[in-house]
Amino acid sequence: MTDLSSSGTGRAGGTAHSNGRGLTGLLLVSAPVALLGWLIIYPIFNAIARTLFAPTQTGTAFSLDTYGRFFSDGYALANLWLTLWVTAVCAALLLAICLPLALYLRFAKSRVAGVVQGLALFPMFVPSVILAYALIRTIGPNGGVDLVLNALGLPKINSPYLTPWGPIIGLVWDNIPLTTLMLVAGLGAVSDNAVEAARDAGARPIALLRHIILPQIGNAMLVVLSFTVLSIFSAFTLPYVLGPASPEMMGPFMQRTFSQVMDPRMAVTQAVITFAICAVFGAFYVRSIAKNREARR
């Protein structure tokens, strides 16, 4: 009879620890981890600490004064509310525009889909500041649209420039490529056969979307939503150039508090509050990624 027993001590190749691969791995990850700690983790805790400890004549003391000032200031709250509102409208518009686009790109077999994809990704290569000036030149006062309307003898448009709709248009346009790409990637999980099986069972387009496609890309949509909220909430250039002066979005508000009001501690407090709100959506993002990994196991 063949002896198949093993002492268990002589594994070929040894463990990662014993053959030194563990150390190499640790060295490889140490650089990015150190950068992460230096450039992200440390500034976060440093900023939080700076807002919680106010300078006094004898040194520093724990204080929530800047938070108290922020949440009792109607103007600061209006800015926060405007930022939340713009973010929500942008997220809704992005989903409304990008989901049909992504569905088309995922399931269309025609050659037109390639052209549409190229057009959808084009905004990715346009810098925000160029986009902002392009929008001012087209939909701003006396812009291209007004000139065309004037030539046709029609009244001018009510320009969205310097209203909340200015940054909304810019941010939606700017975020279309990434949102579409993420949704197309999510739709990759829906197989052609799954869709065909549903059609075979009698599902028409709306039923197909509702019962088969949307439930299968729920995670992808959550990721898209989190990512969109994170990027729009912390946007600066487009709200700064296209947005209203008062109330203003959190990005320009922070910058102005820092450089014009000369109150860096208050600016950092605004940043910490912005970060706390973004962190909630970040948690959704991380949870969704973790759920995806769990499902794949």
Added chain:
Amino acid sequence: MAQLTLKNLGKSFDATDVIRDLSLDVADGELVCLLGPSGSGKSTVLRMVGGFETPNRGAILIDGEDVTRVPPEKRPTGMVFQSHALWSHMSVAGNVAFGLKLRGLPKTQIREKVGEALALVGLEGYGERRVWQLSGGQQQRVAIARALVLEPKILLLDEPFASLDQHLRERLREELRDIQRRLGITTLFVTHGQDEALALADRIVVLRGGEIEQVASPDRMYRAPQTRFVAGFIGSMNFLPCDMRGGVSDHPLFAVRATVPDGPVELAIRPEALTLLPARGTGARVHRVTDYGTHLLVDVDLPDGGRLKAMCPPSARYEPGQEVALEAGHVALFRGDAKLAEVTVERRVAVHV
């Protein structure tokens, strides 16, 4: 149930003809297997019947009604895919009930029908499970139940067992055959497995390059292939090139008498039609013996450098290098792709080369 008619179907992709003028009648309750190598167009035919591809030419009729331009959701067909195509966000019962819910059936009726369908495929009590908790075979049963619960006129199966292991494949195909017979449902089954087609089908359609090569019962398809392609594609076949002169083949081992014009031919002999006998002076030697349990497959090197396979009973004893004589019970003669004749061969005893 229903009759399916394909009339002069043609389908092109990017100006390449994938299906060329294909016509076929599938009788009520018949199970027809579409068999062919990759790229022969068998899946395209099935997808056209299911409505997932639109033919460029010809018509598809179900019970005499033209459904060529009818979308899949309105066709009286049910399809089972190779990849199961189950919806992972639904339970087993949810998958089976989906089509019934779309048809607006009352909940009690849906529950009853789902229970019956799951029982039919041997999955009673599995309704509440998630599909990813099932094995590959169980998932394919759910896919079959999902297609059958809608009581389609035509059942379409696209290589449904291709991703399963051999044992499971054999078991499931037997079960499928039982279900199909019990329900009497007209079925079109695509496979590239000849054993699957031979075991399941009432009739086999062999496709080649988008055209029908032969339509016949499994028995006729195996024993009387009409073309060299079918003879080589279905089962194992030994092809021995030689010349016919004065009605007799000049092959050193097989003197085949047939009334065919002189010229080059190929003798086609099934391994089981060959009998091996220990002999000396034939020049034919055993190259290798493979034991399949139920039979031995003996590879024999011929004096002209060719090699053929012979099937022997498991009790036979042959050694590599052993000289043997060969006797063929049945031989078909092909010239090019066309069959010239089928004959019984005289054994040429004492051939010295």
